[in-house]
Amino acid sequence: MLPRDSISEAIRNASAGGKPALVAFMTAGFPSRERFAADLLKVGEAADLIEIGLPFSDPMADGMTIQRSSRVALANGVTLDWMLAELMTLANRPRAPLLLMSYLNPLLAHGIGRLAADACAAGIAGFIVPDLPFEECAELRAALAAEGIALVQMVTPVTPAARLAMLARESEGFVYAVTMTGTTGRDVAVPDAVLDYLDRVGSTAAVPVCAGFGIRHAAQVARLAGHADGVIVGSALVEVLERDGDPAEFLRSLRSI
Amino acid sequence: MTSLLAADEAGRLLAEELAGRLPDARGRFGPFGGRYVPETLVPALDRLQEGVERWLHAEDFQRDYARELAGWAGRPTALTRANGLSREWGAEVWLKREDLAHTGAHKINNAVGQALLAKRLGAKRIVAETGAGQHGVASAAACARLGLPCVVYMGAVDMERQAPNVGRMKLLGAEVIPVTSGDQTLRAAIDEALRDWVADPMGTYYLLGSAVGPHPYPYLVRELQSVIGREARAQMLTAAGGLPDVAIACVGGGSNAIGLFHPFLNDGSVMLLGIEAGGRGSGLGDNAATLAFGRPGVLHGSFTMLLQDAHGQIQETHSVSAGLDYSGVGPEHALLQAIGRVRYEVASDDEALAAVDLCSRLEGILPALESAHALAGARRHAMEHPGSRILVGLSGRGDKDMSTLQATLLAERG
Numbered sequence: 183m184l185p186r187d188s189i190s191e192a193i194r195n196a197s198a199g200g201k202p203a204l205v206a207f208m209t210a211g212f213p214s215r216e217r218f219a220a221d222l223l224k225v226g227e228a229a230d231l232i233e234i235g236l237p238f239s240d241p242m243a244d245g246m247t248i249q250r251s252s253r254v255a256l257a258n259g260v261t262l263d264w265m266l267a268e269l270m271t272l273a274n275r276p277r278a279p280l281l282l283m284s285y286l287n288p289l290l291a292h293g294i295g296r297l298a299a300d301a302c303a304a305g306i307a308g309f310i311v312p313d314l315p316f317e318e319c320a321e322l323r324a325a326l327a328a329e330g331i332a333l334v335q336m337v338t339p340v341t342p343a344a345r346l347a348m349l350a351r352e353s354e355g356f357v358y359a360v361t362m363t364g365t366t367g368r369d370v371a372v373p374d375a376v377l378d379y380l381d382r383v384g385s386t387a388a389v390p391v392c393a394g395f396g397i398r399h400a401a402q403v404a405r406l407a408g409h410a411d412g413v414i415v416g417s418a419l420v421e422v423l424e425r426d427g428d429p430a431e432f433l434r435s436l437r438s439i
Numbered sequence: 440m441t442s443l444l445a446a447d448e449a450g451r452l453l454a455e456e457l458a459g460r461l462p463d464a465r466g467r468f469g470p471f472g473g474r475y476v477p478e479t480l481v482p483a484l485d486r487l488q489e490g491v492e493r494w495l496h497a498e499d500f501q502r503d504y505a506r507e508l509a510g511w512a513g514r515p516t517a518l519t520r521a522n523g524l525s526r527e528w529g530a531e532v533w534l535k536r537e538d539l540a541h542t543g544a545h546k547i548n549n550a551v552g553q554a555l556l557a558k559r560l561g562a563k564r565i566v567a568e569t570g571a572g573q574h575g576v577a578s579a580a581a582c583a584r585l586g587l588p589c590v591v592y593m594g595a596v597d598m599e600r601q602a603p604n605v606g607r608m609k610l611l612g613a614e615v616i617p618v619t620s621g622d623q624t625l626r627a628a629i630d631e632a633l634r635d636w637v638a639d640p641m642g643t644y645y646l647l648g649s650a651v652g653p654h655p656y657p658y659l660v661r662e663l664q665s666v667i668g669r670e671a672r673a674q675m676l677t678a679a680g681g682l683p684d685v686a687i688a689c690v691g692g693g694s695n696a697i698g699l700f701h702p703f704l705n706d707g708s709v710m711l712l713g714i715e716a717g718g719r720g721s722g723l724g725d726n727a728a729t730l731a732f733g734r735p736g737v738l739h740g741s742f743t744m745l746l747q748d749a750h751g752q753i754q755e756t757h758s759v760s761a762g763l764d765y766s767g768v769g770p771e772h773a774l775l776q777a778i779g780r781v782r783y784e785v786a787s788d789d790e791a792l793a794a795v796d797l798c799s800r801l802e803g804i805l806p807a808l809e810s811a812h813a814l815a816g817a818r819r820h821a822m823e824h825p826g827s828r829i830l831v832g833l834s835g836r837g838d839k840d841m842s843t844l845q846a847t848l849l850a851e852r853g
């Protein structure tokens with residue numbers, strides 16, 4: 183199975199019972215580099231898919247929590263090379279497929295030419311690049327495709343219909359359906375309009391659809407059931423790790439309703 | 440740069456640029472530019488681009504714009520023969536006086552143009568970022584004039600060193616939001632303005648203050664600022680009896696420089712010289728000289744030269760002038776450097792301060808610290824080319840810099 187297909191399959195398997203799959207986001211090397219491997223395993227006890235965020239100096243799509251975790255991780259000396267090395271030498275791997283979430287510039291600095299092979303060696307099955315719209319992604323997408331790695335596309339509530347259909351068709355692994363206009367982290371209600379929008383994404387997507395931005399409570403997850411194949415939990419999970427809570431317990435609680 | 444452009448490619452792009460065919464349909468100046476933004480902003484940028492195509496060069500927009508520039512912003516600005524500096528430097532020095540434009544800098548040309556465009560696009564609210572505060576003041580003034588609510592993001596460090604401008608923005612009715620994240624200067628202010636725009640991409644208009652950012656901003660800002668170079672070129676022909684040998688401007692994001700340079704691009708005899716902030720040295724973090732010391736990458740929506748570390752993390756910058764204190768630069772400047780049409784040099788904090796001192800005493804003009812970098816570049820050029828005819832873009836006035844000048848030039852005098 184290609185790495186990118188392992189992503190779609192993990193989501194389909196986890197959501198087969200009717201509840202959305204859990205996609206967990208954590209910032210690499212936050213709160214500390216020493217804890218990263220252990221945190222990854224703990225998150226992996228309950229998550230069906232794990233997005234590892236590479237910190238960037240200018241996270242313009244992120245709210246306060248991920249800005250803070252990014253700043254701390256950078257101060258901790260986190261780099262792409264460190265993260266890849268850490269993943270290659272894990273004593274125990276989570277069973278959940280891993281995705282790398284990064285702004286474009288650190289990937290360009292690494293070199294697109296060798297990025298895909300390095301990521302593949304580290305067991306990364308997909309990429310999410312929040313400042314890389316489809317029109318600019320050809321080079322990265324082709325490089326990743328050579329290793330069977332997915333490049334996930336994002337859609338938003340303000341994406342026009344034709345563009346939304348195109349992005350849903352072109353996305354690999356899953357479609358990242360942003361639930362609101364705004365940065366990550368804010369608590370959001372899930373109005374009917376958002377459910378309609380998710381249904382529209384689902385009707386054109388070739389891969390599962392995951393809803394993200396602002397997911398914090400079991401009630402939100404329950405409302406999204408049937409409209410999204412998975413939910414993406416970022417800031418709320420980062421906050422649990424920040425206060426040294428139990429990430430697996432928190433993630434499980436989201437599917438409790 | 441040689442790694443980015445093969446020689447034949449540089450030649451082709453020079454021809455394209457001189458023919459006025461850049462940016463191309465994808466918003467590229469050769470390899471530079473483009474549109475690297477979160478998906479949420481894509482429809483907003485599409486709409487902005489449609490608005491630019493429909494209105495920017497339309498007769499009624501241009502009529503409104505010309506009326507505001509002339510009747511409200513005080514254009515055309517004067518071209519002054521700098522007699523004292525000419526004598527001192529052994530050259531023929533001319534100053535394009537953007538310091539005389541309303542609100543005290545070239546920023547007003549862009550702010551009023553974009554505010555007129557925002558009105559036509561049906562925007563309910565304007566957000567802007569500011570470094571030196573000049574773009575914030577210009578945006579606040581343009582919004583007051585046109586009846587639009589205005590929110591300005593400004594780094595906490597800049598709010599302190601450009602305090603008078605914070606008060607001016609507030610008096611002009613803008614809300615000023617301090618930015619305490621990141622480096623607390625212009626870069627963090629842009630990050631924060633973008634976050635605000637992402638939250639309301641359709642109702643909010645982002646009034647970007649320099650020739651940076653995702654397409655179509657670098658093009659839009661260039662078109663609006665080119666009034667500087669068009670006026671200066673015509674004034675030189677009349678007042679000086681010919682074109683300058685060299686035109687010099689300071690480069691932060693690059694809006695006053697592209698505005699001065701663009702109308703001269705096809706005048707092969709006119710050397711174009713951009714001056715970046717050399718700060719206190721050439722080390723990473725000691726300057727804001729992106730073209731001199733940077734490497735290509737993506738920040739704030741475009742592929743351009745950046746001050747960054749080996750891992751692609753954007754670095755903090757230093758300059759005595761808040762308006763030049765930025766780790767990126769407009770993508771068209773990155774191209775103009777790569778194809779060799781514009782030469783870029785640096786001037787240090789000390790050279791800029793000395794130029795403030797000299798220009799104030801010899802010309803009776805207190806220049807902005809940003810503009811003083813262009814004067815410092817002019818001085819050096821005059822030393823190397825005695826007798827040459829030099830046009831300097833004096834992008835703004837220095838009143839806003841009093842607290843910095845109190846702590847530097849005036850402190851030395853006791």
Ligand SMILES: Cc1ncc(COP(=O)(O)O)c(C=O)c1O
Binds near residue numbers: 570573648694
């Ligand atoms: C007077 C003045 N000159 C120059 C600049 C630098 O900006 P740009 O490079 O876009 O002209 C500023 C920015 O605040 C400014 O206030």
